Amino acid sequence: MELDIRRECSGVDWGAVSEILKCVGMAYDQPDVHRRAFEASHTAVFVYHAHRLIGFGRAISDGVYQAAIYDCAVLPEFQGKGIGTKIMNNILLRISQCNVILYAAPGKEGFYQKNGFRKMLTGMALFKSGAAMRERGFTE
Secondary structure, three states, X not given: OOOEEEOOOOOOOHHHHHHHHHHOOOOXXXXXXXXXXXXXXXXXXXXXXXXXXXXXXXXXXXXXXXXXXXXXXXXXXXXXXXXXXXXXXXXXXXXOOOXXXXXXXXXXXXXXXXXXXXXOOOOOOOOOXXXXXXXXXXXX
8 A cells, every 4th residue: 555654734624633633532623723734733644545634633842852642543444454563663763762741542552651651650631522432431
């Protein structure tokens, strides 16, 4: 499968970003919110197949020693083909000197463990929609 991996936000269909996040069951917002978030990120990666956006991810970071990965998503019909790993590798290359944290969607922890991540014992969260995140299995 031929993939086009891009690391810039120009030309991205932000409506597609929102729809992909919704499709995979992740938090999503209006397209302009995603545009602003990705553009403000330290690193952004977008994967296309046949000119169609099929996956993406981003990292926020100080670029020195701390980073967090967000919004790593791949369309369901393209999952299990190594695309998520390509996204993660592209992001991790840009923040290789940093400690990296993320939170995984419930049931997706194995993907991140295969990519070298380990469960944290001290992670804490304060979500805007705390009840919804508790219902979805992110918090106690």
